[in-house]
Amino acid sequence: MSFSAKIINFLILAEKFIDVWDKNGYNNNKKNYIRERSYMSYINRHMENQITELSKSWSAILLTGPRQSGKTTMLRRLAEKEGIGREYVSLDDLTVREMAKSDPKMFLQLHKPPVLIDEVQYAPELFTYIKIYVDEHHNPGDFWLTGSQVFRLMQGVQESLAGRVALLHMAPLSQRELMNADPRPFTTDFDALLEDSKKMTALTTPEMYERIWKGCMPGLAGGDYADRNVYYSSYLSTYIERDVRELSGAIDALKFTRFITAVAARTSQLVNYKAIADDADIDQITAKKWIGILETLGIIFMLHPYSNNVLKRTIKTPKLYFYDTGLVCYLTKWSSPEVAENGAMSGALLENFTVSEIMKSYQNAGKEPYINYYRDKDAKEIDVIIDGDGKLCPLEIKKTSTPDKRITKTFSIIDKSPLVLGTSAVLCMSDKLSAFDSNNLIVPIWMI
Numbered sequence: 001m002s003f004s005a006k007i008i009n010f011l012i013l014a015e016k017f018i019d020v021w022d023k024n025g026y027n028n029n030k031k032n033y034i035r036e037r038s039y040m041s042y043i044n045r046h047m048e049n050q051i052t053e054l055s056k057s058w059s060a061i062l063l064t065g066p067r068q069s070g071k072t073t074m075l076r077r078l079a080e081k082e083g084i085g086r087e088y089v090s091l092d093d094l095t096v097r098e099m100a101k102s103d104p105k106m107f108l109q110l111h112k113p114p115v116l117i118d119e120v121q122y123a124p125e126l127f128t129y130i131k132i133y134v135d136e137h138h139n140p141g142d143f144w145l146t147g148s149q150v151f152r153l154m155q156g157v158q159e160s161l162a163g164r165v166a167l168l169h170m171a172p173l174s175q176r177e178l179m180n181a182d183p184r185p186f187t188t189d190f191d192a193l194l195e196d197s198k199k200m201t202a203l204t205t206p207e208m209y210e211r212i213w214k215g216c217m218p219g220l221a222g223g224d225y226a227d228r229n230v231y232y233s234s235y236l237s238t239y240i241e242r243d244v245r246e247l248s249g250a251i252d253a254l255k256f257t258r259f260i261t262a263v264a265a266r267t268s269q270l271v272n273y274k275a276i277a278d279d280a281d282i283d284q285i286t287a288k289k290w291i292g293i294l295e296t297l298g299i300i301f302m303l304h305p306y307s308n309n310v311l312k313r314t315i316k317t318p319k320l321y322f323y324d325t326g327l328v329c330y331l332t333k334w335s336s337p338e339v340a341e342n343g344a345m346s347g348a349l350l351e352n353f354t355v356s357e358i359m360k361s362y363q364n365a366g367k368e369p370y371i372n373y374y375r376d377k378d379a380k381e382i383d384v385i386i387d388g389d390g391k392l393c394p395l396e397i398k399k400t401s402t403p404d405k406r407i408t409k410t411f412s413i414i415d416k417s418p419l420v421l422g423t424s425a426v427l428c429m430s431d432k433l434s435a436f437d438s439n440n441l442i443v444p445i446w447m448i
Contacts (some may be wrong), residue, residue: 013022041222045074046183046364047170052078053426054366055141058166059134062120065170066298066323067239070218072118073336075169079116079144084146087111090118093259097122104129113142121147127160132133134164147441148243149296155342174360175215175448185369186361186386186448188393188423188441196447197433202444205401205429209341213334215326232330236260240299247293248310255280258288264331268348268355270317270375274307285445291320298323303355306372306385306392308418315375324359350445351397355384357448358395380410391422397445401429405436 018059023217047063051074054061062072072090089111091097097212100107100123108129111117120126125203130143143165150169176183181200184192186264203211212229214220217235225231237253245251262279277287294300302318322328328349340349355371362369374382374394384395394411396403414421425441428448434442 011116020076041224043173043177043222046177050168052367054166059139060130060143060165062165062169063170064147064150067148068217068219069170069172071170075116075144084114086114086116087117091122092119101125116144119148120145121149122328131160143242150298168366169363171360171363173218173221174364175357183364185365185367186358189424193433200447202431211336212325212349213329213340216323230361232327243297244293255282261331264328267320267322267328268351272321303373306321306374319373321352321355323356325349347399350399354397354445382396382410391420393422394424396426398426398428403428403442408440418427
């Protein structure tokens with residue numbers, strides 16, 4: 001590990017130490033430097049309103065998402081604004097974790113609601129006792145929980161807290177958050193897009209690739225860490241490798257690095273377990289297991305193919321995307337935004353960025369993203385299909401700034417669907433919102 005990476009690891013450990021120091025009363029009059037610095041660079045999150053509103057009616061809220069995506073920082077800021085003395089406790093602390101696992105009832109007596117429990121996936125034994133407490137007291141906002149695993153893949157939660165917990169997923173920063181734009185799910189409604197176009201600042205293609213290359217992790221976007229390479233190196237070794245090891249047992253760090261690099265090189269593509277396994281020198285069973293873990297940790301997500309009873313020739317394999325394109329660029333060794341823009345992965349990076357931004361826009365609004373892609377055995381393809389309100393809205397992603405209307409011909413495939421064809425759009429590098437006609441829009445990617 002490089003000297004700079006050791007420094008970042010030291011700062012991370014220092015923050016955890018000072019958190020414990022604060023909790024024991026030794027630093028009650030002054031905030032520690034690291035937290036103060038992160039608050040100074042804090043970027044408002046669209047999910048803040050969701051948390052505040054849900055806390056008025058739900059006794060428990062579980063916020064999941066990858067590490068370092070800003071979950072804890074946001075919730076601790078909201079807890080300060082509440083002013084009700086919500087306690088913060090982290091299960092990253094091994095002593096605290098042991099208490100939560102061995103005597104969860106006593107744990108909840110020591111850490112009484114309202115409480116914020118961080119990294120709750122480490123002690124699934126707590127879930128049953130949280131359920132009992134919620135059923136007995138019915139106090140809105142009692143439990144704020146965070147987890148670095150996607151809820152539907154988190155072991156032990158669904159059985160214990162089903163119907164008793166409000167579920168949210170926080171990805172790294174969206175570009176709408178970075179641009180301080182209004183929170184809303186992406187839509188092809190022209191009036192909504194027109195309103196956005198008046199408020200948002202257009203980006204050139206080089207500026208867009210700078211955003212893609214730099215990534216959207218709060219620590220980098222907020223300026224807390226200047227060296228992007230050191231940040232991602234430390235992020236891989238400090239968090240991802242450790243979490244994979246905890247979920248799957250001992251791993252070969254070198255093979256895992258080859259594996260996640262092979263996955264990154266295939267972003268925006270159909271999942272190919274054999275090719276990934278061959279590149280990483282592992283078997284396909286391990287490759288499939290590790291991809292499942294990356295999905296569990298919220299590092300990647302799958303876009304599944306759209307199909308129905310009429311469309312029988314569709315391909316069944318999902319496509320793979322990362323939530324953070326900066327991590328993809330780091331793993332695939334693009335040394336600058338300019339090189340990434342002109343390199344062999346230019347189109348794949350742009351597609352990954354666009355699809356992940358659409359996904360985040362729904363998650364940040366607390367809505368389920370009903371998003372698919374289409375590809376059939378005749379090689380006809382639609383990059384994204386948004387399913388909602390009885391309509392299918394097809395989207396095509398292109399790097400060009402002047403798209404050709406012939407791109408929209410593929411959208412006619414949806415006419416075979418039992419659902420109605422909604423307004424379609426070509427998402428591209430145009431500098432302004434426009435349209436081919438009333439049913440086919442031209443939407444700049446910087447507006448998503």
